[in-house]
Amino acid sequence: MTGNAALAAATRRLRAAGIPDAPRDARRLLAHAMGIAPDRLVLHLSEEMSDAAEAAFDALLSRRERREPVSHIIGSRAFYGRAFHVTRDVLDPRPETETLVELALSQPFSRVLDLGTGSGCILLTLLAERAQATGLGVDLSEAALAVARQNARTLGIARAAFLRSDWCGAVQGQFDLIVSNPPYIAADEMPGLAPEVRDWEPEMALSPGGDGLDAYRAIAACAPPHLAPNGRLMVEIGPTQGAAVAALLRVAGLENIAVHADMDGRDRVVSAAKP
Missing domain, CATH: 3.40.50.150 (Vaccinia Virus protein VP39)
Known part of the structure; x- marks a missing residue:
């Protein structure tokens, strides 16, 4: 499966789960699963995903379907131009x-x-x-x-x-x-x-x-x-x-x-x- 196909399927999946802004979340989770920076994702969407990346992406989507915040799933949140580690404790x-x-x-x-x-x-x-x-x-x-x-x-x-x-x-x-x-x-x-x-x-x-x-x-x-x-x-x-x-x-x-x-x-x- 290419990144483009995975992204389209993930967006549909998150929309069906009632996730607000499903396209944005799908992109962020796909980039995380592929191990690339979000702003570089578009350069890799035509590539075939590895089996490991597909499995990782599926697991991330399952967590988001349960309404776990993206920041918790990927472990960080941007604030004032810097990345901050976040957990359920903060x-x-x-x-x-x-x-x-x-x-x-x-x-x-x-x-x-x-x-x-x-x-x-x-x-x-x-x-x-x-x-x-x-x-x-x-x-x-x-x-x-x-x-x-x-x-x-x-x-x-x-x-x-x-x-x-x-x-x-x-x-x-x-x-x-x-x-x-x-x-x-x-x-x-x-x-x-x-x-x-x-x-x-x-x-x-x-x-x-x-x-x-x-x-x-x-x-x-x-x-x-x-x-x-x-x-x-x-x-x-x-x-x-x-x-x-x-x-x-x-x-x-x-x-x-x-x-x-x-x-x-x-x-x-x-x-x-x-x-």
Whole structure:
């Protein structure tokens, strides 16, 4: 079977399974099965696939039919131009989180704290873009911290430290930038999530339960003492949470509070500064 024939059959198969964007997923999985870069796939589609590649491709498609995310199947996800290792122990990096990264990079910083670091994609991206900065990523999950440490090693970033902590509980010192993409999905919204998210990503990274604001309450209470004077705090939010999160940060004594939209025009980040 040629790559072209395999790709056509796979697209039909994934569509029949109700997979969103079946052609894209089929291409990514075919490239992985053939052991080539996705952007080189078109150069190899006319070639005959080996028996091993066909068998590998069939196994990958079976996993995708069960709604396992492509990033879990191939083991990585692109974020801000870099590949990050991901597993079921961490939140899958998403394009909208790049909004937070862009805002953080808009002003200088030398020491950054990432609360709930997960894969480390936010912290490690910020450090990769700012060669003189150092940072600390904290997470309650030891399994997530293992993934973040692996990503730091792969990217060659030795300026990142990682620590198990319940938000700021074990954190010491002050930072001129604190960032976080905390769990913010309300309990009653969880059943409506796509199966790729609801069934495959860690619930503790998706939802704190209740109204979805508990993580922001914790951050508003613990982060200000760890901000240096004029230090910035930036948190990712759900698109309906801007006003509520801004109010929490205002009560915590922070200033210059603003709500920022993502590339699709939805509220995505709340920023604030310490006086």
